[in-house]
Amino acid sequence: xxxxxxxxxxxxxxxxxxxxxxxxxxxxxxxxxxxxxxxxxxxxxxxxxxxxxxxxxxxxxxxxxxxxxxxxxxxxxxxxxxxxxxxxxxxxxxxxxxxxxxxxxxxxxxxxxxxxxxxxxxxxxxxxxxxxxxxxxxxxxxxxxxxxxxxxxxxxxxxxxxxxxxxxxxxxxxxxxxxxxxxxxxxxxxxxxxxxxxxxxxxxxxxxxxxxxxxxxxxxxxxxxxxxxxxxxxxxxxxxxxxxxxxxxxxxxxxxxxxxxxxxxxxxxxxxxxxxxxxxxxxxxxxxxxxxxxxxxxxxxxxxxxxxxxxxxxxxxxxxxxxxxxxxxxxxxxxxxxxxxxxxxxxxxxxxxxxxxxxxxxxxxxxxxxxxxxxxxxxxxxxxxxxxxxxxxxxxxxxxxxxxxxxxxxxxxxxxxxxxxxxxxxxxxxxxxxxxxxxxxxxxxxxxxxxxxxxxxxxxxxxxxxxxxxxxxxxxxxxxxxxxxxxxxxxxxxxxxxxxxxxxxxxxxxxxxxxxxxxxxxxxxxxxxxxxxxxxxxxxxxxxxxxxxxxxxxxxxxxxxxxxxxxxxxxxxxxxxxxxxxxxxxxxxxxxxxxxxxxxxxxxxxxxxxxxxxxxxxxxxxxxxxxxxxxxxxxxxxxxxxxxxxxxxxxxxxxxxxxxxxxxxxxxxxxxxxxxxxxxxxxxxxxxxxxxxxxxxxxxxxxxxxxxxxxxxxxxxxxxxxxxxxxxxxxxxxxxxxxxxxxxxxxxxxxxxxxxxxxxxxxxxxxxxxxxxxxxxxxxxxxxxxxxxxx
DNA sequence: CTCGCTGAGATTTTT
DNA sequence: TCTCAGCGAG
Numbered sequence: 001x002x003x004x005x006x007x008x009x010x011x012x013x014x015x016x017x018x019x020x021x022x023x024x025x026x027x028x029x030x031x032x033x034x035x036x037x038x039x040x041x042x043x044x045x046x047x048x049x050x051x052x053x054x055x056x057x058x059x060x061x062x063x064x065x066x067x068x069x070x071x072x073x074x075x076x077x078x079x080x081x082x083x084x085x086x087x088x089x090x091x092x093x094x095x096x097x098x099x100x101x102x103x104x105x106x107x108x109x110x111x112x113x114x115x116x117x118x119x120x121x122x123x124x125x126x127x128x129x130x131x132x133x134x135x136x137x138x139x140x141x142x143x144x145x146x147x148x149x150x151x152x153x154x155x156x157x158x159x160x161x162x163x164x165x166x167x168x169x170x171x172x173x174x175x176x177x178x179x180x181x182x183x184x185x186x187x188x189x190x191x192x193x194x195x196x197x198x199x200x201x202x203x204x205x206x207x208x209x210x211x212x213x214x215x216x217x218x219x220x221x222x223x224x225x226x227x228x229x230x231x232x233x234x235x236x237x238x239x240x241x242x243x244x245x246x247x248x249x250x251x252x253x254x255x256x257x258x259x260x261x262x263x264x265x266x267x268x269x270x271x272x273x274x275x276x277x278x279x280x281x282x283x284x285x286x287x288x289x290x291x292x293x294x295x296x297x298x299x300x301x302x303x304x305x306x307x308x309x310x311x312x313x314x315x316x317x318x319x320x321x322x323x324x325x326x327x328x329x330x331x332x333x334x335x336x337x338x339x340x341x342x343x344x345x346x347x348x349x350x351x352x353x354x355x356x357x358x359x360x361x362x363x364x365x366x367x368x369x370x371x372x373x374x375x376x377x378x379x380x381x382x383x384x385x386x387x388x389x390x391x392x393x394x395x396x397x398x399x400x401x402x403x404x405x406x407x408x409x410x411x412x413x414x415x416x417x418x419x420x421x422x423x424x425x426x427x428x429x430x431x432x433x434x435x436x437x438x439x440x441x442x443x444x445x446x447x448x449x450x451x452x453x454x455x456x457x458x459x460x461x462x463x464x465x466x467x468x469x470x471x472x473x474x475x476x477x478x479x480x481x482x483x484x485x486x487x488x489x490x491x492x493x494x495x496x497x498x499x500x501x502x503x504x505x506x507x508x509x510x511x512x513x514x515x516x517x518x519x520x521x522x523x524x525x526x527x528x529x530x531x532x533x534x535x536x537x538x539x540x541x542x543x544x545x546x547x548x549x550x551x552x553x554x555x556x557x558x559x560x561x562x563x564x565x566x567x568x569x570x571x572x573x574x575x576x577x578x579x580x581x582x583x584x585x586x587x588x589x590x591x592x593x594x595x596x597x598x599x600x601x602x603x604x605x606x607x608x609x610x611x612x613x614x615x616x617x618x619x620x621x622x623x624x625x626x627x628x629x630x631x632x633x634x635x636x637x638x639x640x641x642x643x644x645x646x647x648x649x650x651x652x653x654x655x656x657x658x659x660x661x662x663x664x665x666x667x668x669x670x671x672x673x674x675x676x677x678x679x680x681x682x683x684x685x686x687x688x689x690x691x692x693x694x695x696x697x698x699x700x701x702x703x704x705x706x707x708x709x710x711x712x713x714x715x716x717x718x719x720x721x722x723x724x725x726x727x728x729x730x731x732x733x734x735x736x737x738x739x740x741x742x743x744x745x746x747x748x749x750x751x752x753x754x755x756x757x758x759x760x761x762x763x764x765x766x767x768x769x770x771x772x773x774x775x776x777x778x779x780x781x782x783x784x785x786x787x788x789x790x791x
Numbered sequence: 792c793t794c795g796c797t798g799a800g801a802t803t804t805t806t
Numbered sequence: 807t808c809t810c811a812g813c814g815a816g
Contacts, residue, residue: 069805069806071806096805097805099806122806123806195805196806198806230805269804271802271803272804272805373802393804427792430793434792585806586806588805604803604804606802607803625802630802631803644803667800667801667807668807668808669807
């Protein structure tokens, strides 16, 4: 099954590739799976393969379809490809699943049953649309929280299911399906699509329209998919539509080649619909003839790599892969146990300062954690030590409220029926249109079956007056902006909407105004980058046509290659404004406010995927946190936690630090945590314990790992924020007043000897959960039960 | 309309 | 404990 690694034809592109990489780059036509370990040069292989296919004349640029998950990955691929070959990368179908589906739907909007100006709802918009819907139909939001409905709808779409396809197992299900149906109708009426809809609509159009499907099947000779382990059911089905035929329900691979690149060990998005099983299905259904493993790691020293390998070997469901490196062992992986999360943070900062003294750049140091809430303590410690840091995550540029407001104005210009946008701005800035007027308007709109914008004339009275003024303002703006450049449109809207004025009056509005000005810049650079200049559009088409001719392909077939995705029949393209709005929805922008600065990097493990640093600190390695308590109960999600840990470890190039804390302030309570089981799954030889192993008297093996943590009110007060001034506290000080600790062996007069598995409360309320070998697990009030430590 | 209170919820997240 | 959404009072 595995491909012969004989050296293929020479090409400068193939220089400096190892045999596996080279084999992957030069795979013959046919379907293939590339198992690419962390740091194995996956992106390089993917891009080089595209370049090689083009260079050897096996395919024209138009015959390539390369799909990624993030805009960042897509951009990187295009940049690298552009550096390898003098080819117009913008015109190629390289992009995210959603970006490509958008392009496809823009070209075939009519066939897809969409208005040509359809706009995209992001997650926020989707939630507010659902809330609005549920209010309208008087759905009990106690029983059906809007968030849950959103989750349900998105989940269904990820599985490729329309309301009628969803199986109802309960009355609640039936209600949710009904809401899903109503939501769909609302979106259709308003001319908007959510992220899931982009995928699902595209899939359905391919499935139901033979000429369209056949056209694209003929066209995309080579399909390449990055991060295949993260694909969901629908995305996999979409690929099948492009790559083969599903006549009479059975899939038969087509003539085109599909190369899937992925790493099952790095699958960490099951919670949002990703299905690792797609990899195995792919091998079977696509009758994969070549599988290649990229196991040579170019990133980390072997102590780090061995740790990763050993850890992940505890997962049973794997395709099987072991990373290796030619680099030496390097530094040992350092492990630190602290008494409190404050002390842990303090230790991290101290270590970092030492690393800085050793000449390591701050931006080469990262602190990783399982959940966002953990960043706080770390931030405080860094702040107090005056170490510059940057936190990933949080609001992105296009998600900021003021930006969303401005975009809503712009969207309503483009599509007057977009009720979500209408509601967002109808009274922002405030113009005397309150809840009552809006309700009246909504009733009128529903009665007339029209959009809010169109229903305004039906509302009388003072409310009607204000509303009419608003709509008139919008209509005037729409008129005025005809023929204007994108920049002029935005400036005019910012001015006439009153947004700028509104924020000027606000004491804390300065940042918001700055962001709004940044929006103008974003639009400006969008125009230049996307090639909106008049001649910039024409050029790539010509080039492509020429290259098609030289490849002996039909020059007259429709070329849907321009970034603007013109209508497939008329060639009409979106207005710059509509294109920019699409861009804003599909690419929520950076959240790296001060990117480029030399600052320490803080992020969740999820956010770290795909990144690498010289020095990595993985903090909070405690049972209940990492692995997370919600994932400890079932085996599948525990394996995902382990993969998450694997991802975290493999981010480090030179040094890796692991830490856990005996206590942690969480939700305002002090939790007593035992160290993560993952420590027991690492090779002892690669580790160096900075604190004595198992210090603190507990023996994890004595009682297994069943939710061994407890909470205690007020116990955290003894480690105030002041402790930041002092060096790390020795572990002994953490014990609460009763002197008991998780893991301790204790004696009880009636039950005999047992192990403390959890502690909760303080003072008179203090309770301990004790596991007695003969009597099982008991909760004991410490004020009543006499527990004596066994020495 | 804005302010301030109350109560629920508090993994992970891209598009 | 903290945050944020939703709601009632001024």
